[in-house]
Amino acid sequence: MTERAEQVWRDEFERLSAKRGALAPKLVFLPTWWPGRSVAFAYFNLIAIGSGLLRAPPDVRRYLLAHELGHIERGHTLGQVGYWASVLSAVAIGQLLPPALATAPIMAVLMGAVAWLSLGETRREFEADDVAAARFGDQLVINGLNWMQARRSEAASKLSTRRLERRRAHLAASIRGI
Ligand SMILES: [Zn+2]
Numbered sequence: 495m496t497e498r499a500e501q502v503w504r505d506e507f508e509r510l511s512a513k514r515g516a517l518a519p520k521l522v523f524l525p526t527w528w529p530g531r532s533v534a535f536a537y538f539n540l541i542a543i544g545s546g547l548l549r550a551p552p553d554v555r556r557y558l559l560a561h562e563l564g565h566i567e568r569g570h571t572l573g574q575v576g577y578w579a580s581v582l583s584a585v586a587i588g589q590l591l592p593p594a595l596a597t598a599p600i601m602a603v604l605m606g607a608v609a610w611l612s613l614g615e616t617r618r619e620f621e622a623d624d625v626a627a628a629r630f631g632d633q634l635v636i637n638g639l640n641w642m643q644a645r646r647s648e649a650a651s652k653l654s655t656r657r658l659e660r661r662r663a664h665l666a667a668s669i670r671g672i
């Protein structure tokens with residue numbers, strides 16, 4: 495049953511990814527023990543799909559693949575690695591600093607750096623959604639974001655709410671012919 499579900503994803507992935515060769519995007523499935531079952535992400539040229547997404551509806555599957563391919567197409571995946579590395583190092587530095595040095599100004603600088611990098615994260619998510627919307631329309635992205643939002647934690651839902659609002663505004667503007 496799982497193998498069949500994975501095959502459906504592979505077939506759709508083949509249809510969507512035109513690139514061939516050594517650096518062609520590859521699809522991998524995360525094991526069931528992976529923390530966060532409803533995750534999808536791109537890392538270098540890999541697109542990873544969590545086990546909780548295997549039976550997602552066809553339009554959600556298409557949206558997720560188009561969005562993750564968008565990250566690879568726009569060269570985001572190295573930036574994402576840099577983002578997480580800097581979040582982790584900010585947390586590590588915050589914990590390693592002697593209490594006397596972990597003062598409000600220093601922590602403010604660290605948190606500012608994380609916030610600045612988060613802006614890049616937001617922009618990258620917007621761009622990957624733009625790629626998916628340009629290919630399959632705003633409604634597909636809205637459907638996909640809605641479906642994912644119902645499965646996401648509170649922390650992740652703030653950004654997905656912004657992405658939904660942005661996509662709905664784009665759809666409304668295109669209906670008005672702007
Ligand atoms: Zn993304």
